[in-house]
Amino acid sequence: MSSPSQSPKVVLITGTSSGIGLAAAVAAARAGWTTVATLRDPSRSGALRKAAAEAGVELDIRRLDVTDEASIRSAIEGVLADHGRLDAVVNNAGSGHLGTMENESVAEVRKVMEVNFFGVVNVSKEAMPHLRAGGGRLITVSSVGGVVGQPFNEAYCAAKFAVEGYMESLAPVAAAHGVSVSVIEPGAVATEFVANVGVDLEGAVAEAGVYAPQLGAYLNRTIAQFSDSAAQTPEGAAESVLKALTVDEPAFRLQTSDWARGFVATKLADLDGSAVLGLTNTWIA
Incomplete structure (x- = not known):
């Protein structure tokens, strides 16, 4: 094995079976990184391959389940054994969710x-000593939903808000030891994300009770946002991941x-919350 100083940098990316994770893995490999593309179910690696x-x-390509600490440890130990280094981690694995407080259980939340918060913490915690050893990079794919709360996304946005708060708090501590921390905030991306929410949309409206009119309006707006004509491509979103990996x-x-920059800017300039709520209220009217 070549020495770490001579070998290509190594990045581990979670959730690479489709979408941004798949595109980021290919982009990183094209840029010369040794790319460890992980996914929970290796039988779903066909599109990636x-x-x-x-x-x-x-x-x-390796198995890594972000909700299983033993799986995370095994994957990272395997990377170190086979490649001798770990220079960057991209936390991309996650899952969508649709629901509102009265109509879902706390267990669902x-x-x-x-998946979306503790999975990120699990992977980051296991990787951090190795990133710190080489002045590495910790990158997490969040969402504009990690900045702006969105109707019928309470649990999902809460998880993404938690990710952003965690990483923003960690960033100066990690930087003091040579590790840069970044979050990536996509808007609507033309991926399998909406399908992966795993909800019968017509059934969800039928069962929404008093919230049915608002949910129907929200779904019409969201489906249009995620249509191939309106949404960003996974490859376009992955360019920001590559930037976080490669710029000085x-x-x-x-x-x-x-679009994502403008949407996030609404929140970051909104001291009393009126601009955000004025916007999101129109989504369910």
Whole structure:
């Protein structure tokens, strides 16, 4: 094995079976990184392998379940054993969720937090000693929903808000030891995300009770936002991940499109919350 100073930098990316994770894995490999592309279910790696072959790049594809600490430890130990270093981690794995307080259980909310927040914490905690050893980078794919709360996304936005608060708090501590921390904030991306929410949309409206009119309006607006014609491509969003990996001094917060920048800016300039609520109220009218 070559010495760490001579070998290519190594990045581990979670949630690479589709969407931004898949595109980021291919982009990182194209940029010369040794790319460890992980996913919970390796039997779903077909699209990832096809994309790598079409791009003419090699990926090291491994299993990693962000909700299983033993799986995380095994994956990272395997990377160190086989590659001798870990220079960056991209926390991309996550799942969507649709629901509102009265119509879902606390157990469902806990599950959303487990995947989207504690999964990020689990992976980051295991990786941090190795990132610190080499002055590495910790990158987390958040969402504009990590800045702006959105109707019928209470649990999902809560998890993403938690991710952003955690990472923003960690950033100066990590920087003091040579590790840069960044969050990536996509808006609507033309991926399988909406389908992966796993909800029968017509059934959800039928069962929404008093919230049915608002949910129907929200879904009509959201489906239009995630249509292929309106949404950003996964490859476009992955450019921000690659930027966080490669620029000399990456920003803490990177939006993936002009639309996302404008949307997030509404919140960051909104001291009393009226601008955000004035906007999101129109989504369910």
